[in-house]
Amino acid sequence: MKNSELTRLQLLPAAELxxxxxxxxxxxxxxxxxxxxxxxxxxxxxxxGRVFCGFIFIPLTGNPVYAVRRPTILTDDNAVYIRKIEDxxxxxxxxxxTIGLEMSNASYxxxxxxxxxxGNGFSFNDASAALSQARSVKTDYELDKIRTxxxxxxxxYERIPHLYQPGMRDIDLQIEIERTARQExxxxxxxxxxxxxxxxxxxxxxxxxxxxxxxxxxAMGGAGLDPSLPVGADGxxxxxxxxxxxxxxxxxxxxxxxxxxxxxxxxDLPEKAMHAHRTSIxxxxxxxxxxxxxxxxxxxxxxxxxxxxxxxxxxxxxxxRQHAGFVGxxxxxxxxxxPVIAPRSKSILQTGNVIALxxxxxIPGVGxxxxxxxxxxxxxxPMECVTNxxxxxxxxx
Amino acid sequence: MKNSELTRLQLLPAAELxxxxxxxxxxxxxxxxxxxxxxxxxxxxxxxGRVFCGFIFIPLTGNPVYAVRRPTILTDDNAVYIRKIEDxxxxxxxxxxTIGLEMSNASYxxxxxxxxxxGNGFSFNDASAALSQARSVKTDYELDKIRTxxxxxxxxYERIPHLYQPGMRDIDLQIEIERTARQExxxxxxxxxxxxxxxxxxxxxxxxxxxxxxxxxxAMGGAGLDPSLPVGADGxxxxxxxxxxxxxxxxxxxxxxxxxxxxxxxxDLPEKAMHAHRTSIxxxxxxxxxxxxxxxxxxxxxxxxxxxxxxxxxxxxxxxRQHAGFVGxxxxxxxxxxPVIAPRSKSILQTGNVIALxxxxxIPGVGxxxxxxxxxxxxxxPMECVTNxxxxxxxxx
Numbered sequence: 001m002k003n004s005e006l007t008r009l010q011l012l013p014a015a016e017l018x019x020x021x022x023x024x025x026x027x028x029x030x031x032x033x034x035x036x037x038x039x040x041x042x043x044x045x046x047x048x049g050r051v052f053c054g055f056i057f058i059p060l061t062g063n064p065v066y067a068v069r070r071p072t073i074l075t076d077d078n079a080v081y082i083r084k085i086e087d088x089x090x091x092x093x094x095x096x097x098t099i100g101l102e103m104s105n106a107s108y109x110x111x112x113x114x115x116x117x118x119g120n121g122f123s124f125n126d127a128s129a130a131l132s133q134a135r136s137v138k139t140d141y142e143l144d145k146i147r148t149x150x151x152x153x154x155x156x157y158e159r160i161p162h163l164y165q166p167g168m169r170d171i172d173l174q175i176e177i178e179r180t181a182r183q184e185x186x187x188x189x190x191x192x193x194x195x196x197x198x199x200x201x202x203x204x205x206x207x208x209x210x211x212x213x214x215x216x217x218x219a220m221g222g223a224g225l226d227p228s229l230p231v232g233a234d235g236x237x238x239x240x241x242x243x244x245x246x247x248x249x250x251x252x253x254x255x256x257x258x259x260x261x262x263x264x265x266x267x268d269l270p271e272k273a274m275h276a277h278r279t280s281i282x283x284x285x286x287x288x289x290x291x292x293x294x295x296x297x298x299x300x301x302x303x304x305x306x307x308x309x310x311x312x313x314x315x316x317x318x319x320x321r322q323h324a325g326f327v328g329x330x331x332x333x334x335x336x337x338x339p340v341i342a343p344r345s346k347s348i349l350q351t352g353n354v355i356a357l358x359x360x361x362x363i364p365g366v367g368x369x370x371x372x373x374x375x376x377x378x379x380x381x382p383m384e385c386v387t388n389x390x391x392x393x394x395x396x397x
Numbered sequence: 398m399k400n401s402e403l404t405r406l407q408l409l410p411a412a413e414l415x416x417x418x419x420x421x422x423x424x425x426x427x428x429x430x431x432x433x434x435x436x437x438x439x440x441x442x443x444x445x446g447r448v449f450c451g452f453i454f455i456p457l458t459g460n461p462v463y464a465v466r467r468p469t470i471l472t473d474d475n476a477v478y479i480r481k482i483e484d485x486x487x488x489x490x491x492x493x494x495t496i497g498l499e500m501s502n503a504s505y506x507x508x509x510x511x512x513x514x515x516g517n518g519f520s521f522n523d524a525s526a527a528l529s530q531a532r533s534v535k536t537d538y539e540l541d542k543i544r545t546x547x548x549x550x551x552x553x554y555e556r557i558p559h560l561y562q563p564g565m566r567d568i569d570l571q572i573e574i575e576r577t578a579r580q581e582x583x584x585x586x587x588x589x590x591x592x593x594x595x596x597x598x599x600x601x602x603x604x605x606x607x608x609x610x611x612x613x614x615x616a617m618g619g620a621g622l623d624p625s626l627p628v629g630a631d632g633x634x635x636x637x638x639x640x641x642x643x644x645x646x647x648x649x650x651x652x653x654x655x656x657x658x659x660x661x662x663x664x665d666l667p668e669k670a671m672h673a674h675r676t677s678i679x680x681x682x683x684x685x686x687x688x689x690x691x692x693x694x695x696x697x698x699x700x701x702x703x704x705x706x707x708x709x710x711x712x713x714x715x716x717x718r719q720h721a722g723f724v725g726x727x728x729x730x731x732x733x734x735x736p737v738i739a740p741r742s743k744s745i746l747q748t749g750n751v752i753a754l755x756x757x758x759x760i761p762g763v764g765x766x767x768x769x770x771x772x773x774x775x776x777x778x779p780m781e782c783v784t785n786x787x788x789x790x791x792x793x794x
Contacts, residue, residue: 003620003631004606050625051624052627053614071627071719072718101505103504104505107505112505175580176576178576195438198438212400213468213470215466215467215468226400227408228651229584229586230400230449
């Protein structure tokens with residue numbers, strides 16, 4: 001069905017909505033919230049299956065109120081149209097209590113305005129952690145979308161070797177990958193949590209540009225083409241003996257997968273790089289096997305780091321001039337969700353977590369090597385990989 | 398010079414930095430600020446010519462402190478490396494006063510953390526408006542970047558007719574435009590102010606999809622391909638007798654231009670659409686002539702609306718099923734800066750404002766028509782157009 005024909009506001013099946021709301025309400029109750037006000041696009045999408053401009057007011061019991069500003073075509077039993085946040089409180093039927101607000105997503109000014117609109121009868125706390133916690137455990141419905149993105153993402157990667165032409169710069173290859181991604185159905189939007197995070201469609205790193213530190217909290221850097229966006233491809237020529245690491249946008253369904261593969265003009269990179277790449281594959285396999293409900297996220301990081309050290313690659317692990325402080329991250333609607341696979345993570349893996357593992361190495365003179373896959377934590381057995389393209393370094397010629 | 402070789406933190410020429418700081422400090426003084434803490438990527442870019450992760454602390458007099466978290470390669474006389482915001486206050490040499498914070502950009506949690514880090518000796522107010530006001534008047538250095546973007550943006554639009562192939566859907570054309578934009582040097586990142594605004598590279602609207610209302614506060618809508626990103630191309634076939642409106646990303650330099658042109662398989666759209674398109678060109682010309690320092694922004698809106706009404710196009714002006722509440726907007730580092738050309742705007746035009754004017758019409762059964770150009774407000778004479786591609790409806794065949 002065409003998007004323009006989807007005029008019903010709530011696009012989630014009733015049972016799916018119930019599941020998400022009941023999970024969220026358990027966390028709300030445990031956090032002392034009587035209601036929650038959701039305003040971010042990502043959380044509105046999580047709770048309806050669509051993005052609209054407005055608010056969702058979720059009382060601990062009873063129906064949510066969908067308060068819409070735009071678009072003006074949506075219908076739902078519980079939808080109301082409002083012009084501004086001040087129009088909402090009288091429509092909730094609630095005059096006191098503790099309301100959770102998205103304090104880690106919404107601006108300071110917006111949160112102050114929300115608090116003022118509800119007024120003195122209410123107290124407020126931060127709902128961001130509750131929403132992140134609920135979203136970190138995906139439902140079967142969400143896992144289907146993630147698996148679909150994984151299949152399309154994999155198809156994209158299988159086309160990449162055919163996009164290379166001798167004499168290409170990193171950015172030339174990236175442009176062809178972006179086009180192919182879009183042809184395969186990539187929606188383009190790369191949703192990242194955090195105001196200071198920016199990336200356009202992904203990262204293609206050739207040779208020593210991988211050793212250029214970036215301002216962003218991604219696993220790898222790159223100098224970029226312009227100081228206004230200092231990350232990724234910098235116009236380097238793709239040369240024999242150097243690696244080309246491709247880590248591009250997997251948003252094909254509203255849910256993202258994350259995936260990295262390495263390419264080379266010939267597949268005979270220097271032995272240290274080949275060793276590091278094999279180590280990355282070994283780490284992914286070991287972590288996929290370890291990753292089960294009840295395992296601490298930080299144990300996965302420690303295992304990855306220990307394997308890197310044992311392989312003699314401590315200095316190259318997760319960067320060389322600048323090191324990333326994690327080896328993996330949850331993902332879903334956004335590229336950076338819970339759990340984080342990092343030394344001080346407090347997360348414990350749960351069935352339904354979706355995690356990208358990206359043990360990568362930067363080898364001076366060669367570039368970045370290693371792989372990234374997206375995994376689902378299962379109730380039993382090893383994690384399920386949803387990005388199943390070949391893992392070895394792939395030859396362009 | 399390659400981006401990786403630019404290790405000096407401050408990339409603005411000294412005189413340029415002085416100009417921006419002195420303008421900002423006048424506004425700070427008038428707003429009662431003793432200092433300002435800047436944390437957003439866009440404002441860090443404005444004050445250094447590059448994006449880094451960290452903070453800039455600007456006292457009313459004396460040198461700013463550039464507090465960097467990443468990347469770890471930048472050098473400057475006034476640069477310090479910090480791990481977290483709590484490390485900054487002791488380095489400022491200031492123990493009391495009023496600090497402006499980016500309360501309309503930074504999250505509630507972030508602002509609370511900044512306030513706590515500085516502690517009890519300080520009071521705080523919102524610096525967002527001051528920064529927006531300073532940035533709304535571009536320097537000659539910034540205007541050069543905007544003119545450069547305009548030239549490249551125009552070159553992109555001149556290639557669009559050659560990208561069309563019979564049988565294309567809107568998204569197929571958009572993908573080829575995106576690729577061509579990137580080949581012409583578009584950086585990809587489409588910076589928008591406001592957490593609930595999202596768009597990937599721009600908007601290509603064919604036929605009646607232009608009449609699908611969207612959740613976003615753009616001039617035009619479109620249903621999009623997926624409810625997770627309900628804006629723009631929806632997979633409609635490009636058909637004779639319907640318009641194709643192209644409004645795509647002009648970020649070629651860190652500064653954006655904004656530009657829209659209309660295309661058609663043959664250039665003989667129904668007379669009402671041709672009339673509306675001519676009216677849009679007439680409105681642009683009239684507003685470009687009116688736009689001088691001292692003119693109220695709302696007068697431009699009223700003139701545009703009056704011309705639309707006089708042309709018998711009130712119901713189609715700025716949308717049909719859903720209407721946008723503005724006819725133009727400032728732009729620069731972000732696509733939506735001051736001044737806004739809207740009925741309740743309080744802005745008065747100043748020399749150096751950069752404004753996109755986009756009087757557009759949605760004609761049911763045909764689609765969106767009209768143009769958009771980016772203009773510079775000059776001290777004398779009419780506004781300078783920096784997006785000088787042909788304005789008529791352009792034939793694909």
